[in-house]
Amino acid sequence: RRxxxxxxxxxxxxxxxxxxxxxxxxxxxxxxxxAINYITSMSTAGITPxxxxxxxxxxxxxxxSAVEARYxxxxxxxxxxxxxxxxxxxxxxxxxxxxxxFLQGTMASVASGGNITEYFRTKAxxxxxxxxxxxxxxxxxxxxxxxxxxxAMVAGDRKSTRLNSSHRR
Numbered sequence: 001r002r003x004x005x006x007x008x009x010x011x012x013x014x015x016x017x018x019x020x021x022x023x024x025x026x027x028x029x030x031x032x033x034x035a036i037n038y039i040t041s042m043s044t045a046g047i048t049p050x051x052x053x054x055x056x057x058x059x060x061x062x063x064x065s066a067v068e069a070r071y072x073x074x075x076x077x078x079x080x081x082x083x084x085x086x087x088x089x090x091x092x093x094x095x096x097x098x099x100x101x102f103l104q105g106t107m108a109s110v111a112s113g114g115n116i117t118e119y120f121r122t123k124a125x126x127x128x129x130x131x132x133x134x135x136x137x138x139x140x141x142x143x144x145x146x147x148x149x150x151x152a153m154v155a156g157d158r159k160s161t162r163l164n165s166s167h168r169r
Contacts (some may be wrong), residue, residue: 021095027064028096033127035065036102040120049106049116050076050083068094068103084111098127 035056042052054077056062057070068090075086084107091103102123109119 024064024067025095025097028068028094028099031063031065032096032098032102033124033131035062035069036120036124036127038062040117040124043117043120049110053083065099068096068099072103 038059039052039056042055043049047055050073053069054073057066057073059066062069071090071093072083072086075081075089076083081089087103087107087110091100091107094100094103105119105123106116108114109116
């Protein structure tokens with residue numbers, strides 16, 4: 001019994017962090033396009049990038065994307081890092097590839113003195129397009145599954161009707 005309990009506990013300690021990271025990654029990927037739209041709006045209004053991430057972090061409707069923004073704000077406000085170091089640190093620890101790519105691009109734009117608002121706008125359009133494509137693929141797959149289900153039900157109904165009529169004879 002002890003061996004089973006220890007094995008289960010060991011397995012839980014090994015698997016749980018990966019499961020949590022996967023859940024965070026999915027949540028970040030789902031909310032990131034909307035968070036970037038918010039970031040773009042704030043940046044267009046002339047708010048500095050550090051303040052933009054601070055505001056995003058305080059907005060809970062953006063889920064784990066807001067949590068990542070809070071990490072950036074924490075690094076700047078509490079630990080006294082500059083924005084580029086904070087972005088680098090958070091991009092290296094985020095479980096989401098899309099967030100990592102976004103933060104690295106933001107870091108490059110800030111470091112080069114480029115137009116950060118234009119970068120945010122471009123990323124918002126890119127992720128909106130990717131979301132539309134993903135949703136379209138999902139709906140096409142759903143349509144295929146539903147057609148298969150209906151076909152199977154009709155074929156099954158015809159077969160059961162034939163079997164019932166052959167038993168009556």
